[in-house]
Amino acid sequence: MLEIKNLHANVNGKEILKGVDLTIRDGEIHALMGTNGAGKSTLSKVIVGDPSYEVTEGSIMFDGHDLLAMKPEERANAGIFMSFQQPIEIPGVSMANFLKAAVNAKRKYQGLDPMKASDFLSMMREKRKLVSMDSKLVNRSVNEGFSGGERKRNEIFQMAMLEPTFCILDETDSGLDVDALRIVAEGFNKLRKPETSAIIITHYQRLLDYITPDTVHVLLDGRIVKTGGPELAKQIEDNGFDWIKGGSINYDFESVTC
Amino acid sequence: MSEQQYIEFYSECRDMIMSKSTAVMNNERDKAFELFKQYGFPSQKVERYKYTDVDKAFAPNYGILFTPLGIAPSSYIFSLKDAPKDMTAYYNRLADTSDGITLLNTMLAHECLLIYVPKNTKVEKPINVDNWIRGAVPSMMNRRLLVVLESGADATVIVGDHATDQQAFLTTQVVEVFCHDNSRLDLYEIEETTPGMNRFSNVYIHTENDCNVRHSCITLHNGTTRNLCDVSMEGQYTEVTLNGCAIASATQHIDNNTLIRHIAPNCTSNELYKYVVDEQAVGAFAGKILVEKDAQKTSSQETNNNLCASPEARMYSQPMLEIYADDVKCAHGSTVGVMDETALFYMRQRGIPEEQARMLLKNAFMGQVIDQISYEPLRSKLYVKVEKRFLGELEKCKTCNLCK
Numbered sequence: 001m002l003e004i005k006n007l008h009a010n011v012n013g014k015e016i017l018k019g020v021d022l023t024i025r026d027g028e029i030h031a032l033m034g035t036n037g038a039g040k041s042t043l044s045k046v047i048v049g050d051p052s053y054e055v056t057e058g059s060i061m062f063d064g065h066d067l068l069a070m071k072p073e074e075r076a077n078a079g080i081f082m083s084f085q086q087p088i089e090i091p092g093v094s095m096a097n098f099l100k101a102a103v104n105a106k107r108k109y110q111g112l113d114p115m116k117a118s119d120f121l122s123m124m125r126e127k128r129k130l131v132s133m134d135s136k137l138v139n140r141s142v143n144e145g146f147s148g149g150e151r152k153r154n155e156i157f158q159m160a161m162l163e164p165t166f167c168i169l170d171e172t173d174s175g176l177d178v179d180a181l182r183i184v185a186e187g188f189n190k191l192r193k194p195e196t197s198a199i200i201i202t203h204y205q206r207l208l209d210y211i212t213p214d215t216v217h218v219l220l221d222g223r224i225v226k227t228g229g230p231e232l233a234k235q236i237e238d239n240g241f242d243w244i245k246g247g248s249i250n251y252d253f254e255s256v257t258c
Numbered sequence: 259m260s261e262q263q264y265i266e267f268y269s270e271c272r273d274m275i276m277s278k279s280t281a282v283m284n285n286e287r288d289k290a291f292e293l294f295k296q297y298g299f300p301s302q303k304v305e306r307y308k309y310t311d312v313d314k315a316f317a318p319n320y321g322i323l324f325t326p327l328g329i330a331p332s333s334y335i336f337s338l339k340d341a342p343k344d345m346t347a348y349y350n351r352l353a354d355t356s357d358g359i360t361l362l363n364t365m366l367a368h369e370c371l372l373i374y375v376p377k378n379t380k381v382e383k384p385i386n387v388d389n390w391i392r393g394a395v396p397s398m399m400n401r402r403l404l405v406v407l408e409s410g411a412d413a414t415v416i417v418g419d420h421a422t423d424q425q426a427f428l429t430t431q432v433v434e435v436f437c438h439d440n441s442r443l444d445l446y447e448i449e450e451t452t453p454g455m456n457r458f459s460n461v462y463i464h465t466e467n468d469c470n471v472r473h474s475c476i477t478l479h480n481g482t483t484r485n486l487c488d489v490s491m492e493g494q495y496t497e498v499t500l501n502g503c504a505i506a507s508a509t510q511h512i513d514n515n516t517l518i519r520h521i522a523p524n525c526t527s528n529e530l531y532k533y534v535v536d537e538q539a540v541g542a543f544a545g546k547i548l549v550e551k552d553a554q555k556t557s558s559q560e561t562n563n564n565l566c567a568s569p570e571a572r573m574y575s576q577p578m579l580e581i582y583a584d585d586v587k588c589a590h591g592s593t594v595g596v597m598d599e600t601a602l603f604y605m606r607q608r609g610i611p612e613e614q615a616r617m618l619l620k621n622a623f624m625g626q627v628i629d630q631i632s633y634e635p636l637r638s639k640l641y642v643k644v645e646k647r648f649l650g651e652l653e654k655c656k657t658c659n660l661c662k
Contacts, residue, residue, distance in 0.1 A: 071610050071612070071613050076606070076608055088600050088601050090598075090604070090622065091622065098618070101608075101615075102609045103611040105614070158608060161606065
């Protein structure tokens with residue numbers, strides 16, 4: 001589904017990704033862990049096409065398409081969805097109008113007619129229940145006055161509406177209390193189809209208790225330095241990253257000396 | 259400069275204009291002419307005209323139209339010459355006699371539309387005034403409107419400004435509004451004209467005690483527009499609201515200039531003007547709140563928010579407060595911003611094409627001022643029109659019969 005080769009990327013002229021290789025097959029869930037500033041969010045932003053990130057080398061193929069040649073909206077319509085780490089408020093744009101525009105853009109991309117208003121409303125109602133989202137929130141502007149937790153839940157609600165095939169959850173667990181985390185994670189599991197793949201970026205084991213990854217990667221200083229099974233996440237939870245830094249042959253020597 | 263041709267025209271055609279008009283208007287003409295000769299058009303050195311080149315707009319050789327008013331039978335709308343009571347005392351009483359454009363209008367306007375709402379009368383349906391201009395040659399029209407609300411009167415007035423034909427047009431408009439005690443007026447001006455249009459509108463509003471007056475100035479499509487609105491709050495416990503929605507693209511120019519004079523104590527004024535300027539368009543807003551020394555307990559809020567949607571678009575914003583009383587609550591603020599790139603990207607990540615995402619953001623920005631429109635049917639219509647405008651589907655006005 002997704003194949004990243006030797007990916008290098010800059011933001012504001014500073015190199016953040018220094019050669020990332022990653023392959024995710026249909027239906028696989030990959031967890032991405034790493035220290036702050038290691039490049040986890042940069043990798044996800046590059047996949048979705050954030051214009052503030054510049055790719056200097058490498059390639060990303062998505063279902064056989066050259067992803068880097070596609071606009072952000074084309075990538076979204078092709079099935080890529082990112083749950084943002086910090087979802088933004090858009091005052092004046094109602095949730096309904098926003099989602100209607102998104103759903104119909106995808107339908108247009110698929111060669112379908114716009115959805116009927118009544119069908120759209122019942123779809124909203126159904127999906128909203130799936131993530132236990134308050135109907136009052138759906139009647140507001142996008143994320144306006146939402147708490148941190150409500151915003152995260154709203155991301156999963158949008159995911160439910162758009163039915164992506166590839167999801168990136170960028171620290172979806174941060175800012176959520178235990179109950180909200182469970183609802184969001186269960187929502188994700190319910191929405192997931194056998195072929196849905198995902199990258200889950202997290203600092204903690206607790207989200208992975210609900211969503212079991214097939215593979216766990218450790219990203220440090222712009223490169224994937226270690227890959228393992230779900231037990232790797234537990235080891236990191238217990239021991240931190242230092243043991244990986246010390247033991248990694250891929251690791252940059254200059255940083256090891258500090 | 260360009261005054262000369264109007265001076266010559268008046269000198270030659272004075273009698274012809276007078277023959278088409280009525281005594282009350284004719285009585286004011288020669289006085290205005292003398293003052294016009296003295297002042298001429300305001301140059302950009304004049305503070306209140308610094309953002310619009312008046313001379314350039316008046317320079318072409320326009321054919322001056324003396325189209326008669328068409329008035330559908332109504333209990334509230336008249337030509338001044340057929341006024342029911344002695345309304346003549348109101349004519350030209352508020353108009354600023356040092357403003358060259360008002361003076362020119364007083365010299366040349368041959369008819370005056372009167373909206374008169376008698377004491378304690380509530381006009382249930384809005385009063386519609388539709389102005390349109392068309393012509394095969396560059397044409398000029400001078401319009402005059404007088405609104406008189408007696409005490410306890412209540413009315414909604416919607417003035418539409420339309421143009422057809424891709425021709426150079428110039429309109430001058432002077433509106434004088436008298437709101438007597440305890441009256442309520444909701445006055446809308448909606449411009450949907452063409453790129454060849456030059457619109458100069460001067461609105462003067464006088465309020466007495468316990469009035470509630472709202473003036474909304476909406477520019478959806480235009481050429482060069484200069485709107486002036488002066489409010490004199492002479493009675494107590496009155497609330498005045500001025501709202502503005504200005505959308506400009508291509509090389510359109512929109513200049514709104516307002517002055518609210520708090521003369522009496524215990525009054526409130528609220529002002530919100532929002533602009534979206536795109537492509538090479540220019541927007542200007544200058545609004546002054548003047549609180550005179552007796553106007554204690556004044557409460558006033560003035561806000562001007564602007565969105566420059568392209569790097570070439572220009573916005574000039576000048577909010578002003580001038581306070582001579584010592585027990586007042588006044589605030590003013592202005593912002594000029596660009597499109598929120600983070601919001602734009604968020605929407606694109608959800609699959610919304612960039613153009614549509616931009617449109618949604620512009621629409622959302624303007625929505626705040628459309629929300630303020632109290633006459634619901636108009637508000638709904640404007641949501642649609644504003645959206646169409648941002649989609650580029652409002653290139654000509656579709657509301658007037660001529661365009662259909």
